[in-house]
Amino acid sequence: GNSVTQMEGPVTLSEEAFLTINCTYTATGYPSLFWYVQYPGEGLQLLLKATKADDKGSNKGFEATYRKETTSFHLEKGSVQVSDSAVYFCALYPLTGGGNKLTFGTGTQLKVEL
Amino acid sequence: DTEVTQTPKHLVMGMTNKKSLKCEQHMGHRAMYWYKQKAKKPPELMFVYSYEKLSINESVPSRFSPECPNSSLLNLHLHALQPEDSALYLCASSRSGLVRGNTIYFGEGSWLTVV
Numbered sequence: 449g450n451s452v453t454q455m456e457g458p459v460t461l462s463e464e465a466f467l468t469i470n471c472t473y474t475a476t477g478y479p480s481l482f483w484y485v486q487y488p489g490e491g492l493q494l495l496l497k498a499t500k501a502d503d504k505g506s507n508k509g510f511e512a513t514y515r516k517e518t519t520s521f522h523l524e525k526g527s528v529q530v531s532d533s534a535v536y537f538c539a540l541y542p543l544t545g546g547g548n549k550l551t552f553g554t555g556t557q558l559k560v561e562l
Numbered sequence: 563d564t565e566v567t568q569t570p571k572h573l574v575m576g577m578t579n580k581k582s583l584k585c586e587q588h589m590g591h592r593a594m595y596w597y598k599q600k601a602k603k604p605p606e607l608m609f610v611y612s613y614e615k616l617s618i619n620e621s622v623p624s625r626f627s628p629e630c631p632n633s634s635l636l637n638l639h640l641h642a643l644q645p646e647d648s649a650l651y652l653c654a655s656s657r658s659g660l661v662r663g664n665t666i667y668f669g670e671g672s673w674l675t676v677v
Contacts, residue, residue: 475641478662491670495598504668521667537604541664549618550666551602 450475454538454553461528461560469523469556471512471538478541481505481521482550486535495523495536523555528560565589566669568653574675575645583672585636585653592658594636595666596628599650605668611636612658643676650674 455470473481483495483505496505501516510525521538538553566587575581585594593612597605610618611630625647627639636653650673656666 480665482665484666492649492668494665494667497663516573535602541666549607549610555602555604557602 450479450540450542450551452538452540452551453557454536457535457555457557458560461544461558463530463560463562464527465560467523467525467528467532467558468529468543469538469558470555471521471523473519473521473538473540473551475519475542475551476538477543479542479557481512482539482541483510483512483521483523484537484539484552486555488534492537515518528558530560530562533558533560564590566653566670567653567668568669569649570672571670572673572675574677575640575643576677578643579643580641581654582640582675583638584592585638585669586634587653587655588634588668589655589667590633591667593635593656594630595654595656596626596638597652597654597668599652599671601610605652608637636665640674643674645676649673 449476459541480499483497484492496507498505498514500559504513510524510557535555535557537555539550565650569584569606594607599605614630625642629637649672652671653667653669
């Protein structure tokens with residue numbers, strides 16, 4: 449079946465630090481990959497996506513590259529801000545099998561301090 | 563900004579009450595979803611509608627009853643809930659079918675507390 453593995457949190461960083469949140473996946477075929485962000489007390493927002501190997505998704509200074517050879521989609525940002533404090537979910541959407549369903553990772557909480 | 567609108571944002575209900583959560587989207591999507599999210603956990607899929615027909619029910623108890631009156635609206639009727647049903651309920655929508663690039667968009671959620 450499909451699965452997504454994310455690094456455990458919480459991750460605590462100082463403002464302007466470099467961020468990496470690791471995400472690896474298991475799926476049949478070549479799924480689409482997503483990062484969603486959930487700010488405190490809010491719903492999920494799509495942060496970025498990639499639909500095929502070597503695609504790079506980017507938004508708001510965040511980037512992630514679809515690596516088929518390592519089945520990974522790590523999230524990076526060069527300089528985090530306090531406003532980036534949130535929970536980040538990696539997810540996959542299958543092209544074959546799995547139904548019309550997103551498979552989520554467990555989420556990684558990011559705390560950015562001054 | 564999300565284009566999936568959910569109401570109410572907060573709901574407190576007793577275990578004998580009947581209430582409904584509502585969701586609306588105007589993106590022309592033909593797949594709509596209900597998810598349940600407990601604190602510090604990822605969302606869990608409850609129901610999927612495709613072209614206004616229920617296509618997936620993830621073995622959800624019958625005290626939750628979904629309804630899709632038309633392609634833009636999705637309701638979740640609640641009756642005889644338990645305190646453990648207290649959670650954030652998220653509505654989402656997407657194009658229907660397994661299409662490359664298909665993206666699921668979420669609403670802001672309805673916070674439900676059962677007392």
